[in-house]
Amino acid sequence: MKLRRAVLIAIALVAVGLAGWAAMHFLVRPPAELDLSRSKPSAMGLYSVAMAPEIEPVQRGPLQALVLTLATPDGKPVEGAHITVGGGMPQHGHGLPTSPEVTAYLGDGRYRVEGVRFNMSGWWELKFAISASPGDDSVTFNLVL
Ligand SMILES: [Cu+2]
CATH class of the missing domain: 1.20.5 (Single alpha-helices involved in coiled-coils or other helix-helix interfaces)
Structure with a gap:
């Protein structure tokens, strides 16, 4: 017993x-007030950044790519940037299931990022650490799937 x-x-x-x-x-x-904008200044204001998924709406499941566009605050394209990608789900306490990387410079401050995957529904953060001639800065975009 x-x-x-x-x-x-x-x-x-x-x-x-x-x-x-x-x-x-x-x-x-x-969070109700989540900033879902796809373009914004970087955290310290060194860059104006736009994030454009290649396929909209962003889906849960498949590997996907996006284009990150970097400009100075006065609108000049930023070339030769080194960009690393991180992120995850803040409410789940886990990171990205893949390791996205910049795979090509497309000109005019545009960088192609491949290997992005969202394997769950919910709130995701994509964080980009940017290093280029204006300095080191970062930007975080929110996505809700
Ligand atoms: Cu999760």
Whole structure:
């Protein structure tokens, strides 16, 4: 009988854990005031940045690409930038499932970023660390799938 009770307690704990996990992943709503704009100044204002997914609307599942356009605040294209990509789901505490990278410079301050994948619905952040002649800066875009 002791074993049976232990098994029941274990099952109950697993059920509570699963319910908590499900609540965290499926019931949490993105913040109401989330900035979903696709163009904005970088955090320190060194760059004007625009982020354009190649296929709209952005989908959950497939690998996809986007174009990041960098300009100075007065509108001159920024060439020769080194850009790294990070991000994740702030409400889930995990990062990106892939490691997106800049694969091509397209001219006029436009950089192609490949290898982006969103494997869950919800609020995602895409963070770009930018290093070019104006200096080091970063920008974060929000997406809700
Ligand atoms: Cu998630």
